[in-house]
Amino acid sequence: MAHGHSTDEYLETIYFLAFPIGEYKPTGGGNPTLSSRVAEMLGVSRASAGEMLKRLEADGLVERGEHKEAILTPSGRLRAEHVVRKHRIIECWLTGFLGYTAGEAHIHADDLGDSFTDDMIERMNEKLGRPERCPHGWPVETEFEQAENHELAPLTELAPGERASIVRLAEHDGDLLHWFYDNGLAPGVELELRAVSPGRREFTVTRGGTEQVVGAKAAAGLYVRRAA
Ligand SMILES: [Zn+2]
Numbered sequence: 001m002a003h004g005h006s007t008d009e010y011l012e013t014i015y016f017l018a019f020p021i022g023e024y025k026p027t028g029g030g031n032p033t034l035s036s037r038v039a040e041m042l043g044v045s046r047a048s049a050g051e052m053l054k055r056l057e058a059d060g061l062v063e064r065g066e067h068k069e070a071i072l073t074p075s076g077r078l079r080a081e082h083v084v085r086k087h088r089i090i091e092c093w094l095t096g097f098l099g100y101t102a103g104e105a106h107i108h109a110d111d112l113g114d115s116f117t118d119d120m121i122e123r124m125n126e127k128l129g130r131p132e133r134c135p136h137g138w139p140v141e142t143e144f145e146q147a148e149n150h151e152l153a154p155l156t157e158l159a160p161g162e163r164a165s166i167v168r169l170a171e172h173d174g175d176l177l178h179w180f181y182d183n184g185l186a187p188g189v190e191l192e193l194r195a196v197s198p199g200r201r202e203f204t205v206t207r208g209g210t211e212q213v214v215g216a217k218a219a220a221g222l223y224v225r226r227a228a
Contacts, residue, residue: 005042008083008113010052011061011072013041013172015080018072019145021152021168021223034070041172081142087113088134089125095135096128102135102186103178106171136177137168137187137223153226155203155219158193163227165190170221183212185222 017037039049053070056062061076072080090109094100100108116124125131131140139145152167166189169180180186184207191207203219205212214222 005044005052006114007052007056007059007061008079009042009110010038010049010056011076011080011083012087013038014056014062014070014072015077015084016041016172018077018080019149021149021154083113084138085140085142086116086118086121088138088140089121089128089131090116091134091136092128092131092140093124096131101181103174103181105135106177107174133187134171136171137166138171151225152223155193155205155214155222155224156200156216158224158226160193160195163190163192164224165227166222167225168223170223173221176218176221179218180222183214184210185212185214185218190227191224 014034017034035049035053036046038053039046042049053062056076057064057070060073061079062070063073063076065071087109090112091102091105094105094108095102125140132144133139139148148167155164158164166185166187168187169177169185171177185191189207191205193203193205194211195204196202197204201216203214203216205214
């Protein structure tokens with residue numbers, strides 16, 4: 001990514017890691033620290049992520065936990081929730097009002113985050129009819145989101161033969177987000193996990209009679225609700 005990431009984008013990323021659905025597994029393996037996970041998600045070096053975490057700590061938004069891990073302070077959590085809610089409302093406006101695709105909306109919303117006042121966001125939300133979810137399935141209201149997390153799992157946690165419907169798509173990786181839509185994997189789509197390759201690198205699913213192979217990284221970013 002060409003531009004630097006803002007405080008809000010870091011908070012958004014830490015928020016995502018702080019309230020995981022299943023367990024977000026970075027590609028590096030091992031037992032990574034928060035700064036390396038944040039760095040991986042934002043595509044920046046570990047050093048710059050570490051610097052930013054220090055700044056967030058100095059601003060009282062992040063603190064060191066029992067095991068020296070970085071966690072959101074109560075004010076950091078409030079601000080992060082505010083940021084993600086705003087982000088999701090802007091995404092709804094971009095897709096519902098300006099005609100952008102869901103794949104395009106995430107990155108534009110990141111760029112626009114600082115452009116609107118809180119009052120503008122609330123007016124936008126009203127005009128849109130208080131949408132329940134962003135185009136990628138994430139609830140606009142973070143309280144609802146956190147309650148729903150317990151009902152969802154990444155596709156990687158399903159056993160072969162299990163059926164599920166897609167509820168949310170990981171949206172921090174723009175290429176991956178486009179891949180989901182290019183391959184018809186969107187919120188509301190029902191699928192069945194058919195097979196998992198040795199080494200858990202590939203997940204074969206069927207949807208509407210079509211068989212499709214989903215790589216491990218994509219499968220970890222497809223959050224589904226198991227069929228009753
Ligand atoms: Zn979204």
